[in-house]
Amino acid sequence: MNKKVSIKDIAQSVGVSTALVSYVLNNKEKEARVGKEIAQVIRDTAAEMGYQPNQIAKSLKTGKSHTFGLIVADISNPFFANLARNVEDEAKNFNYTVIFASADESPKKSQNLINILTERQVDGFIIAPAENSQDQIESILKNNIPLVLIDRYFKELETNYVVTNNYDASYNAVSHLIKAGHKNIGMIAYKTDLVHMLDRRRGYMDALKDNKQLKAKTPLIKTVDFDFTQDDVEAGIKELLAQNPSMDALFFATNTLTLKGLKALNNLNCKVPDDIAVVCFDESEAFDFFYSPLTYIEQPLLEMGKKAVQILIKNITDKKNTNTQLSIPSRLVVRQSCGSNNN
């Protein structure tokens, strides 16, 4: 490793103290009353010598790393990848670096990541929390590390969060199916008590209820684990059809569920939307190419990413303790898969 040039090297070369160099290079000449000419000399030699500040040293001294951690479920999931990209861009606007990490919905991995990032002295966290990670979140809070939850949050915890309005989005989507004439709407969701999933289920249930479609004692909902396979979804759909053979529509709670679900429907020889209409959460390039382009709920990823960063940075710079809780509306993109009277 070529010896990197430090502030000391510059000081030596110019013939001044390191303090002066530091002041100049941090644009504190005014406050530190540095002479105009010498300042210029310092700046010139710094450039000449190719000086690059050592952020590690800076961080150690200032206690700020200008870095924050973004923990999602899986960076290879397009939903999170897009969110991450928006977070990255907004962070750059504030001169922050973000460290991504994937926790795979596992509280164990999540705790491990939080530890690693904490040791790296991140200035804050943006987290899509895994199930049963409340204690981890609380401990971040207790340590006064700025935090914004994203995509989901915990009802019982007082935190910042930025989510989409899952309840409304679901309610609208299912209502749309009902208006399109469907009378037996099933739902495929994740088996979890995370609030975003519960809200999506509530939205589904309430839409049915408000439209007097809640006939059966057991709702037409099947859930699968996070590490589900296509077979799991297929089994779920079959069970739903067994439970109510006249099921004529399906509401999928996420993009990954939908992708596997569509393949399952193909396997089962169900035509969309004639046999079974489909509406789902999230986007996917694939939805455009399905023979019956999907009607889907488009989450406000750009706004979610931007806001999460802005709230986090505000929390880092101000040290006030007021929590911002944002629920941003989603948009229903209506296409063919939901059947009749769409425009």
Next chain:
Amino acid sequence: MNKKVSIKDIAQSVGVSTALVSYVLNNKEKEARVGKEIAQVIRDTAAEMGYQPNQIAKSLKTGKSHTFGLIVADISNPFFANLARNVEDEAKNFNYTVIFASADESPKKSQNLINILTERQVDGFIIAPAENSQDQIESILKNNIPLVLIDRYFKELETNYVVTNNYDASYNAVSHLIKAGHKNIGMIAYKTDLVHMLDRRRGYMDALKDNKQLKAKTPLIKTVDFDFTQDDVEAGIKELLAQNPSMDALFFATNTLTLKGLKALNNLNCKVPDDIAVVCFDESEAFDFFYSPLTYIEQPLLEMGKKAVQILIKNITDKKNTNTQLSIPSRLVVRQSCGSNNN
């Protein structure tokens, strides 16, 4: 911010020097001849006080951040997102943290990211280099910062790299089209001199040449900029059809080109594979859902990610200067879109 507990706090609490605490907590008791009992006491109080080492301080002292930068074109592109995930996982196996960043194929952004990451004292880089970033790469080399290029590399630069065998993959894919009976095969590529793209073009050209299909003076290739729109691709396809109205197959050079290209083909009312057969590079969930499931080139993302990390870490720990240059084969996944005699 709650005062974090430092090694000094532990030392004070136990009544020993910080040196002893450091030795114990770094499992250097043997070398440093630390007493057994006191070592246990130190460990216990450390745990009790909830000590978390300050990696920043550690890094400053040791000169190693145990961090490396991964610069790709766009983390929201599934190709890079998947690669990134594999890199992340392999890095974790070595206890390294990775900082992702997107350069959008822009040398300016790339330089900016390299600077930022260098200042953050990353121990190395994995980079999918943008066009015209040779000087940046050279400068990393000159500074003796370990580096592995990925996805593409520069012929004129002696570096580590891990890529897929773009030439072979292209050659095979196009040969497959030829064997399937197609006689006028066009190609849509990016307008760039990056080696991966040139190799893909060479593979295409040579496959044609070797099968005596190179009749026209100007090859049936159209290129678009990195920031292309669907209209650009559509225009390209139209031009190709104008140039040779009997074009019966298209080879797309990347996933994003394909996605827009398929929509363009739909717009142009071209049926796949009857009017125009299609083969493409990269995967996409969408390819499964196209009415004629696509034949595509599956890149070895897992192996590429793993190898890149391994090579980088080897370069970080050993300081030897031998370059590892890996070209890993891709697999052609044959489905319907390429027309006849596929199984």
Next chain:
DNA sequence: GTTTTCTTGTTAAACGATTAAGCATATATT
């Protein structure tokens, strides 16, 4: 001609760790 006030700098401690070197004391070797 002092004293005060600017101007322009320097000194040195600190951030939280690591680690070579040193210093006792105890035990072993001859």
Next chain:
DNA sequence: AATATATGCTTAATCGTTTAACAAGAAAAC
């Protein structure tokens, strides 16, 4: 008994910055 070796722990410098506190000469004020 004298010396060598082991054992157990401390001291203090260092990594590259930041920044409060201080200093010294020049200009201004009286």
